[in-house]
Amino acid sequence: MLGSGAYKTPDEAFAKIASTPxxxxxxxxxxxxxxxxxxxxxxxxxxxR
Structure with a gap:
């Protein structure tokens, strides 16, 4: 699965990344x-690996 998105702030992107594996x-x-x-x-x- 490919996920992509545009985020308005770096913090918004970091929160999304942190909420997923x-x-x-x-x-x-x-x-x-x-x-x-x-x-x-x-x-x-x-x-x-």
Whole structure:
């Protein structure tokens, strides 16, 4: 299943991610480096072994 969505704030996206099982992959589209760094730092992805 592919899930996607647009969020108005990073906190809205983080809340959605936190409410679901860990994703295998995630993508962020932003020009704000602070937002990108925060996204990468907070996100935990599931490893495929």
């Amino acid at each position: 860990r994703p295998l992959a995630a993508f962020i589209f932003s020009r704000d480096q602070k937002t990108i760094d925060r996204f990468v730092g907070k996100l935990s992805l599931e490893a495929v």
